[in-house]
Structures are given as C-alpha cells and as structure tokens.
Amino acid sequence: MAKKIKTSSQFVCSDCGFESVSWYGKCPNCGLWNTMVEFKVSKNQKPLLRPANGGISAGQAVKLSEIKTSVSGRLSTGIGELDRVLGGGFVPGEVVLLAGEPGVGKSTLLLGLQNNLIVYVSGEESPDQLKVRADRLGIKKDNLLILSETQIEKVIDTVIEIKPEMVVIDSIQTVWSDEIEGSPGSIGQVKYCTQKLIELAKKTGISVILVGQINKEGEIAGPMMLNHMVDCVLFLEGERFADLRLLRGLKNRFGPTDETGVFKMTDKGMEEVNNPSEIFMGARLDSPSSARQGAVAACILEGTRPVLVEIQALVTVSFTAIPRRVALGVDYNRLVLLSSVLQKVLNLPLYNQDIFVKIGGGFKVSEPAGDLGICLAILSSFKARPVKPQTCVFGEVGLLGEIRRVNGEEKRIKEAKKLGFINILSSSNTSELSEAVKFLEK
Structure with a gap:
C-alpha cells in the first residue's frame, strides 16, 4: 500500500510574499485585499541542499575575518x-x-x-x-x-x-x-x-x-x-x-x-x-552643427557611461480648459515642475500652452542632469529660436531657477567634445536658468 503523503496548508500574499497559516481577506503586511493564495506543502518532502559554509559547522558564530571564501573570481x-x-x-x-x-x-x-x-x-x-x-x-x-x-x-x-x-x-x-x-x-x-x-x-x-x-x-x-x-x-x-x-x-x-x-x-x-549615443542621437550626430527649434542635445550618465540623447519639446497654444503636459521618456511630475519653474523664473506664459516632451530613440531620462536640457528645449520651442549649433547641455535645475552641479562633469564634457559638440552649457559656466537664453539663436 502506497504511503500517504501528508500535506499542510499555507497562505502567501501574491503581492508582498507574506506567509500565514490562516487566510486573511486583507494582507496584514501590505494591506492589499484578496491577495492571500493557498498552497499545500508536503510534510514528507526531502531536506533541501545545505549551502556551502566554508568549513564552519552549523550554528557556530565566527569572526567575519576568519571566514574563508571559495569565490575565485567572476x-x-x-x-x-x-x-x-x-x-x-x-x-x-x-x-x-x-x-x-x-x-x-x-x-x-x-x-x-x-x-x-x-x-x-x-x-x-x-x-x-x-x-x-x-x-x-x-x-x-x-x-x-x-x-x-x-x-x-x-x-x-x-x-x-x-x-x-x-x-x-x-x-x-x-x-x-x-x-x-x-x-x-x-x-x-x-x-x-x-x-x-x-x-x-x-x-x-x-x-x-x-x-x-x-x-x-x-x-x-x-x-x-x-x-x-x-x-x-x-x-x-x-x-x-x-x-x-x-x-x-x-x-x-x-x-x-x-x-x-x-x-x-x-x-x-x-x-x-x-556607442549608444549613435542610436539615441540618430542623424543629429552626422551634423552636430545643425540646429532645430525645440531640439537639444543633452549628456546623461547611465551608471558610469556618458550617453548623449536628444531632448525634443513642442509648445503649442492650448484649446482646452486645462493645458496638456505629455512626457515620453521623462517623468511626468518632473515635466510639470520644470514648466512651473520656467513660468515663474522667466515669466513665460505657459499656463495656456500644451507642452510635449520626448526623448529620442526611446531612451528614458531619470537623473536630474536632464533638467536643463528639458528646460532649454521648452524655451526653444516656445520662443521659436533654435539652440546654437554644436551645443550640449546638462545640469540640475532647482525650484528657484538655479543650475546645480551634477556628478561626472568632466566625463560628460569629454564625451560631448568627442562627438563634435564644442559649446557646453552646465553649472560650470551658467549659474542661473535666466542666463541659458544666451545659448539660443537670435
């Protein structure tokens, strides 16, 4: 006669992984409803493999410096x-x-x-x-x-x-x-x-x-x-x-x-x-001296690697009661914040304008160094004045309109100049957002 397998029931939250021996309608850990799922565990299951312990017996506490590692390299x-x-x-x-x-x-x-x-x-x-x-x-x-x-x-x-x-x-x-x-x-x-x-x-x-x-x-x-x-x-x-x-x-x-x-x-x-910049900048790298309204080259750090991306902005008159703010590749709340800074610091009437911002090549900009590029792209589109040719920007923009320093400036400048951008706009040569207007064509 086959041996009967004994099982026990457990309930696990499908969202946070909280475990319980009883069911809850609301997970006690994450507070979500109807996420507790039942599964049965065999009481006769074989013991799992024990991890390697470097020759130390189970339950023995040792100094960190005395533990011998077996990892030789990657x-x-x-x-x-x-x-x-x-x-x-x-x-x-x-x-x-x-x-x-x-x-x-x-x-x-x-x-x-x-x-x-x-x-x-x-x-x-x-x-x-x-x-x-x-x-x-x-x-x-x-x-x-x-x-x-x-x-x-x-x-x-x-x-x-x-x-x-x-x-x-x-x-x-x-x-x-x-x-x-x-x-x-x-x-x-x-x-x-x-x-x-x-x-x-x-x-x-x-x-x-x-x-x-x-x-x-x-x-x-x-x-x-x-x-x-x-x-x-x-x-x-x-x-x-x-x-x-x-x-x-x-x-x-x-x-x-x-x-x-x-x-x-x-x-x-x-x-x-x-060279990811070739993908994200596209044809812009073939002619860095060209300039278009609402398009700005920005240098972003992905980990330790500088990458040039093109930030595009389109500002048009809104025909709705609430102007639209659309962000692709940029956090929506960051776009709303920077739009408010531009309106306050530069006295731009953006309250009746639809603003669309997009990062070329499907890239996503999450670090603050992209703030200055977003602001300059919006400013360029609103004033219908392209950014000066061979210009690359990076920098964080504060609520008072100040341009703050970001890490890896030397690395960013080196990458931009290697790709043919000789005009660099950053906190090292511009301290206020109002001064960035000088990088627009007249």
Whole structure:
C-alpha cells in the first residue's frame, strides 16, 4: 500500500510574499485585499541542499575575518554589455532573475552566452525548436547543453551530474515539484522551485539564471518574494516593433544597479551597441552643427557611461480648459515642475500652452542632469529660436531657477567634445536658468 503523503496548508500574499497559516481577506503586511493564495506543502518532502559554509559547522558564530571564501573570481559571459550590468560577470553561485515582456529577446540573449559550460533547461520550447532558433542566429557551440525537463528534482540531479558553470531555467514559471500541490507557475511552485535552485547554487557554486515572465500589469509574474530571494534582478525592455533593447539592473548584491546595457535586435541575434549615443542621437550626430527649434542635445550618465540623447519639446497654444503636459521618456511630475519653474523664473506664459516632451530613440531620462536640457528645449520651442549649433547641455535645475552641479562633469564634457559638440552649457559656466537664453539663436 502506497504511503500517504501528508500535506499542510499555507497562505502567501501574491503581492508582498507574506506567509500565514490562516487566510486573511486583507494582507496584514501590505494591506492589499484578496491577495492571500493557498498552497499545500508536503510534510514528507526531502531536506533541501545545505549551502556551502566554508568549513564552519552549523550554528557556530565566527569572526567575519576568519571566514574563508571559495569565490575565485567572476565568470565572463562573453557579452560585454551583460557583463557591464552584472558588474564584471557572474559571481560563482549567483542567482539572477532575467525578466521582460514576451518577444523582447530574453531567450535570444541567453543563447548567446559564451566561455562557459552551460545547461539550458527549456520548459517553453522543445530541443528541435531551440535548434532551429540557434541555426537562424548562427549559433554553433558545444558548450551549450539543452535539457528538456521541467521537474525540479530531475533538473537538479542532472545539473549535479554534469557540473556546469551556469544553468539557465527558461522559464521559472514552467518548472514544478511533486512535493508541492498546484500547477506550474503557481505561487507555491515558483517559490519552492526557486528556493531549491538557490540552495543548489550556494552549495555547488553554479551560477543560475532564471527567466521570468511578465504579467499584464508589467510586473514579474509570481510572488513578489521572488525578487527578494535572488541575488540579482535584470529587466530587458524595448519596443516590440523597434530594434533597440535596454538591459537594466533593478537589484544586484554583487555590483551596481545603475548600469544599462544597450543591444540591437538583428537577424543574427542581440548585437551589442558600444556607442549608444549613435542610436539615441540618430542623424543629429552626422551634423552636430545643425540646429532645430525645440531640439537639444543633452549628456546623461547611465551608471558610469556618458550617453548623449536628444531632448525634443513642442509648445503649442492650448484649446482646452486645462493645458496638456505629455512626457515620453521623462517623468511626468518632473515635466510639470520644470514648466512651473520656467513660468515663474522667466515669466513665460505657459499656463495656456500644451507642452510635449520626448526623448529620442526611446531612451528614458531619470537623473536630474536632464533638467536643463528639458528646460532649454521648452524655451526653444516656445520662443521659436533654435539652440546654437554644436551645443550640449546638462545640469540640475532647482525650484528657484538655479543650475546645480551634477556628478561626472568632466566625463560628460569629454564625451560631448568627442562627438563634435564644442559649446557646453552646465553649472560650470551658467549659474542661473535666466542666463541659458544666451545659448539660443537670435
């Protein structure tokens, strides 16, 4: 007679990951309603792998200086832009979550990993389908092993036997365990399988890459706790009908979170863009001496790399009771704030004007250094006077109209001059927003 498997019920908040043995209509942790989901855990489940502890017995407290580390160095992926975002490559035993919208290129990017023995666990495509994709992309490598298996226990057994340097799980929502009730992709299954893979990574030193799906709200599918469990969260974004892809780090325990990798989707896969300014500035780089109304070249720092982008503004008379403020690639509240500063400091009658601001190339400007470029673009469009040719701007604008210094000025100036921009507008030569008018054509 088969042994009956005993189970116990737990309730997990699908938004914040709060756990409870009883159900709540309102999550006690995050306060959201109807987010507690039940899943059953087997009481007979096998113990999970114990993480490597550097020779220290369990429960023993030791000095930090006495702990021996087994991490010898980072593992390069062979993809420079990916290594940049990771902080130099994968740390042995690191668990990375790569998320993005369907069709954005997550699998294509990971199929291009090089320099390491990789086990690619495919739960969404068959080996034949992956072979067709690899042939189309011109990928012919013997370091990539395809495993068509979704049961987590069998996946772990195979990985331990092969002993690769990296494991790709495509995707975490497709793997499952018979120790947990529920279909693949459920909160209980995702949490348990992720925990098993994390402990595998910490025990063996194998780097694990989890591919995550995106829900209709644009967030990573599964429990919010998934983001807290892994070491690094990467997000691949881009317009489906455009070829530009941006890889951003949302969390990184072993590196920076402000770096951005730039790729271009081609028929040969994801190609690195070593000079992002060429993409975001477009034809403007071919003729930096040209000038147009409402268009300004600004230098933005993405992590440690200076990038030139074109900020475009359009100011027109409003025919509605409430003038419109539309921002693409810029925070809406920042646009409203800067519009108010322009109206107050320069006495511009913007109260009856529609203002539209857009960043060229689909780039998103989040740092304050883009303030001055936004203000100058609006000013140029309103006065119908183009910015002087070969001008590049950067600087933070305060509520009183002062231009504040931003970090990395020397690096920004060097990048701008390298691309042919000789007139630099920043806090080093202009202290007030009212003085920026001199950079407009007469």
